[in-house]
Every structure is written in C-alpha cells, then in structure tokens.
Amino acid sequence: METRVLLPTEENISFAARLLNDGEVVGMPTETVYGLAANAFDGNAVEKIFRAKGRPQDNPLIVHIDSMERLEQVAAEMPETASRLAERFWPGPLTMILPKNSRIPAAVTAGLDTVAVRFPSHKVALALIREADMPLAAPSANLSGSPSPTTANHVYNDLNGRIPAILDGGACEYGLESTVILLNRDSSVTLLRPGGVTVEMLEQAVPQVRIDQGVLHAVQEGEAVLSPGLLHKHYSPRANVVILDCGFEVFAEFLAQHADGKTGALVFEGEERFLSVPCVTFGREEDPMIQARLLFSALRAVDEMGVDTIYARMPNPDGIGLAIYNRLLRAAGFEVLRLPGKNV
Ligand code: AMP
Numbered sequence: 001m002e003t004r005v006l007l008p009t010e011e012n013i014s015f016a017a018r019l020l021n022d023g024e025v026v027g028m029p030t031e032t033v034y035g036l037a038a039n040a041f042d043g044n045a046v047e048k049i050f051r052a053k054g055r056p057q058d059n060p061l062i063v064h065i066d067s068m069e070r071l072e073q074v075a076a077e078m079p080e081t082a083s084r085l086a087e088r089f090w091p092g093p094l095t096m097i098l099p100k101n102s103r104i105p106a107a108v109t110a111g112l113d114t115v116a117v118r119f120p121s122h123k124v125a126l127a128l129i130r131e132a133d134m135p136l137a138a139p140s141a142n143l144s145g146s147p148s149p150t151t152a153n154h155v156y157n158d159l160n161g162r163i164p165a166i167l168d169g170g171a172c173e174y175g176l177e178s179t180v181i182l183l184n185r186d187s188s189v190t191l192l193r194p195g196g197v198t199v200e201m202l203e204q205a206v207p208q209v210r211i212d213q214g215v216l217h218a219v220q221e222g223e224a225v226l227s228p229g230l231l232h233k234h235y236s237p238r239a240n241v242v243i244l245d246c247g248f249e250v251f252a253e254f255l256a257q258h259a260d261g262k263t264g265a266l267v268f269e270g271e272e273r274f275l276s277v278p279c280v281t282f283g284r285e286e287d288p289m290i291q292a293r294l295l296f297s298a299l300r301a302v303d304e305m306g307v308d309t310i311y312a313r314m315p316n317p318d319g320i321g322l323a324i325y326n327r328l329l330r331a332a333g334f335e336v337l338r339l340p341g342k343n344v
C-alpha cells in the first residue's frame with residue numbers, strides 16, 4: 001500500500017472521511033501531535049491502529065469529539081468537575097478519563113470501563129470528525145516507542161506503506177501530546193500526563209491537582225498504574241540520552257571532560273556555538289512554548305547524528321516545562337545527572 005499525503009482540502013477531507021467510514025485508518029493533524037484515527041465504534045478498525053503502530057494492546061486510546069453532543073455517544077456520564085473543565089479548556093489539549101459508554105468497544109479502552117476523551121481545537125481534525133460523523137479513536141501517529149510526530153512527514157517516515165492516507169495540516173502548534181487527567185470524587189484531579197493545559201491552569205479551575213508519581217518517576221515492574229501508557233518505553237532515540245541538571249557553564253565543562261567521537265548534545269538555541277560536539281537544538285532557554293513545539297523533531301534529528309550518547313540540557317519544569325521535562329525524562333529512561341553549580 002502506498003501512503004498518500006494529502007492537503008486538507010474539502011475534497012481530501014471527504015475522501016479521508018470515506019476511508020474512515022470504510023473501516024480504514026487515517027493520519028490527521030491536531031494541535032498537539034499528529035493522530036492515527038479510526039472509527040471509535042468499530043473494534044476492527046481500531047485494531048488496525050494497533051497493528052500499524054505496533055502498539056501494545058493494553059495501552060488504551062484517546063477518543064476525539066467535535067461537539068458536546070458527540071460526547072454523549074462516548075461517555076456514560078459527565079461529572080460536574082468534568083463539565084466545568086470542558087467549559088474552560090475545550091476545545092484544546094486536555095484529555096479527561098470518563099466512565100465509558102457501552103457503544104465504545106473494549107479495543108479502544110484496553111478493556112477498562114473508562115474512556116479517555118478529548119475535544120481538539122485543530123480545524124482539520126474537527127472537519128474530519130464532522131464529515132465522517134463519528135468519534136475518532138486516535139493515538140499519536142508514530143511507530144510505538146519512537147517520538148510522537150509533529151509534522152505529516154514524521155508520520156510518513158514512520159508509517160509509509162502501513163496506512164492509506166495522511167492529511168497534511170503543517171506543523172503542530174503545541175508539539176507535545178495532550179494533558180491527561182483523572183477526576184476524583186472529591187472534585188480534585190490527578191494529572192497522569194502533563195501537556196499544554198498546565199498544572200497551574202488546572203489549579204485555577206479545581207481545588208486540588210495531584211501529580212501522579214508516573215509523571216516524574218519510572219514505574220517499577222508489577223506496580224499498579226493509573227495510566228497503562230506509563231508502563232511503556234517512549235520517545236526513545238537510538239542513542240542513549242542523559243539529562244544533565246546544571247547551568248550551561250557546568251554543562252559545557254562536563255562535555256569538555258567526557259565527550260568522545262560518539263557524543264552529541266541536545267541544547268537550547270544559541271548554546272551550540274560554545275560546544276565542540278555535534279548538537280541539536282530545541283528552542284531558546286527562555287521560550288518553553290517553542291521548546292515544546294521542537295522537542296520531538298529534535299529527538300528525531302538526534303537519530304540522524306549517528307552518536308551513541310546524547311547529553312541534554314534540563315528544561316525548567318514549570319508551566320508547560322513540566323510536559324517538556326516529562327517527555328525528555330522518558331526519552332532518557334529517567335537518567336538524570338545532578339551536577340553541582342546549577343545556577344552558574
Ligand atoms: P496516546 O494515545 O499515545 O497519546 O496515549 C494515550 C494515553 O492516555 C496513554 O498514556 C494511556 O495510558 C492514557 N489513557 C487512555 N485511556 C485511558 C484510561 N481509560 N485510563 C487511564 N489512562 C488512559
């Protein structure tokens with residue numbers, strides 16, 4: 001099968017919607033990352049997503065909706081806190097775990113009785129859901145384990161020959177996957193995955209935000225998890241990534257001492273001029289929105305450098321920085337070297 005990359009014209013969106021109605025999968029842009037979409041009511045179509053990505057069956061998918069009416073076909077109920085958060089943050093990069101409607105097959109939720117739901121803001125995603133007239137189950141459109149795709153080209157590189165079509169909506173605005181939360185009975189929420197809707201933003205809307213330990217710590221084998229996705233390896237370039245928690249001068253000093261011909265660096269824009277190893281940059285130190293947008297492209301570029309070890313700068317973990325740090329931590333297999341002289 002040759003994968004077609006299509007501009008999101010009205011005609012091409014109709015074509016993609018027909019593919020979805022025929023039980024096929026389609027790559028679609030969203031404001032977070034590119035998704036690999038299928039009819040959320042059709043278990044066989046959803047199985048194709050898992051096959052194309054090589055995704056473990058026990059990792060449930062997010063279902064995308066284009067209206068609050070469509071939500072009723074997906075979730076069995078909408079707790080008060082969820083309605084409040086929806087009003088504030090939808091459409092946008094927030095995924096809520098809700099009780100599942102019986103129309104959603106087990107393949108979507110990995111057998112759980114809850115379903116992850118998101119109302120994206122990207123025009124093309126919304127047009128596709130509306131035209132196909134169905135909720136779309138869609139994980140990130142990458143091969144499982146590799147960095148999530150933020151351009152149609154990333155999707156093509158990973159999935160060419162495995163899916164019939166990709167709608168090319170340009171580069172994604174956020175560049176990191178959505179924030180995922182659980183709603184607790186006491187109207188607090190638990191953050192399972194940080195994203196564009198930050199802890200600080202959620203705190204404006206609910207009395208308390210708990211951060212699940214899987215956000216900053218590796219889950220041990222056999223440990224119970226609230227989000228199955230936390231068990232799986234993620235965002236990994238082939239090179240071994242190590243985060244150095246220190247200021248730039250200490251970072252540069254460390255590299256001068258430890259680099260060999262097989263070492264590279266993942267640094268903030270401008271810093272590469274002061275280093276003598278091959279570098280990939282991901283935005284300026286003071287611009288976390290751009291860092292978020294560029295991180296996954298940077299991790300893909302790291303693979304093309306042909307180095308064994310990549311030392312990475314530590315992002316500031318406030319605001320959207322928590323999401324950047326979380327993805328980088330997972331890419332690094334949670335390997336962080338804390339060096340003295342942090343603020344040099
Ligand atoms: P992805 O589709 O690659 O963006 O990953 C979706 C994320 O949402 C994974 O980390 C899943 O574990 C998580 N998720 C999806 N459905 C549920 C659910 N019902 N309960 C908890 N986490 C979920």
Ligand code: MG
Pocket residue numbers: 139140148
């Ligand atoms: Mg993913």
